[in-house]
Amino acid sequence: MRAVEEINGVVQTAVEAAVWAPSVHNTQPWSFAVSGDTISVRADPERRLPHQDPAGREMLISIGAAVYNVRLAVAALGYEPIVHLVPDADHPTLLATVRLGGRVDPDDLTRMLHAEIPRRRTHRGAFSDVVIPRNFTDALAVQAAQEGARFAAVRSEPMVEALAGVTRAAQEVQSLNRDYRLEVMRWARPPGSTRGDGVPADAYPRRPDRTEPHFPQRDYSRDRLWGYHRPATRTLPTSPGVVAVLTTAEDGQEDWLRAGQALQRVLLFASAYGVRAAFHTQALEIYHLREFVREELTQGEHPQMIMRLGVTEEDAGTLRRPLAEVVVTGQDEQD
């Protein structure tokens, strides 16, 4: 019989790993309920973005990424993770359960990806000129495919221009819309903030980079001179890196959870080779632009994430809420 303490230790480590998943605006829209050898992953709908993400697509991608971390930690600690994705109209907040199965020795890939969980960071700027080779993005595509999603590096210049163009259009439209602006402001943290969620002021450069073609960042600072400082003498990078799109064949809740798992697997694999990712989901938050991307650029597949990948020496800041805030005990549980 498995010792209760050992099971508790694995489950605790898995939840600790889960929270290091990326989430839109670092909303961390999740909670975890632990019962014996099973972790239930739930949505925290209060943390959904009502204007940017009314359907909860980005919330579920974020939660999918957290589910992947749970799976990976369980596997790295020597147990088979038995995963059940459960989007269910009767239990709208319960999204997945992960149970500890039999003992299995972790393989090298599992160990490698697991080690990257605390190292992975979102980048918000240009990349150095280091070229990301085709066989590397092919390897990322294999990782995504294992999770039921498609990762496609965009190597055609006109298509990169088109994706940059829709991103700029979306950023402009969102910056003119008060509701969107307030939503970004709500999750942007001032320097010195002690909160454990939202995008901290050391997560992006004070002066936004201009990539060529230009992929604008979200405007977390809004002229308040937040952001990290770079020495004035430094030549600013301009490369967007490799642009890539993550897509799924269908577009339901389970697909979003799968996209999130695929995303996190791709990000951890990239991180293991020193490659970081920058995200641009602005265009996917506007119905007609997302449809345009789907019809014209992703061959009818549903775009779940537009990103850029590359090499940077900069390490953006990030933070998380304490575990006590995200682990619900039996009493607090509700579906």
Ligand SMILES: Cc1cc2nc3c(=O)[nH]c(=O)nc-3n(C[C@H](O)[C@H](O)[C@H](O)COP(=O)(O)O)c2cc1C
């Ligand atoms: C679904 C989703 C959408 C995101 N969209 C953006 C985005 O448009 N711009 C951006 O800078 N970061 C975006 N991010 C990254 C989050 O802001 C980031 O994961 C969060 O702040 C935590 O930081 P970390 O990834 O460095 O741990 C997105 C992440 C997810 C999961």
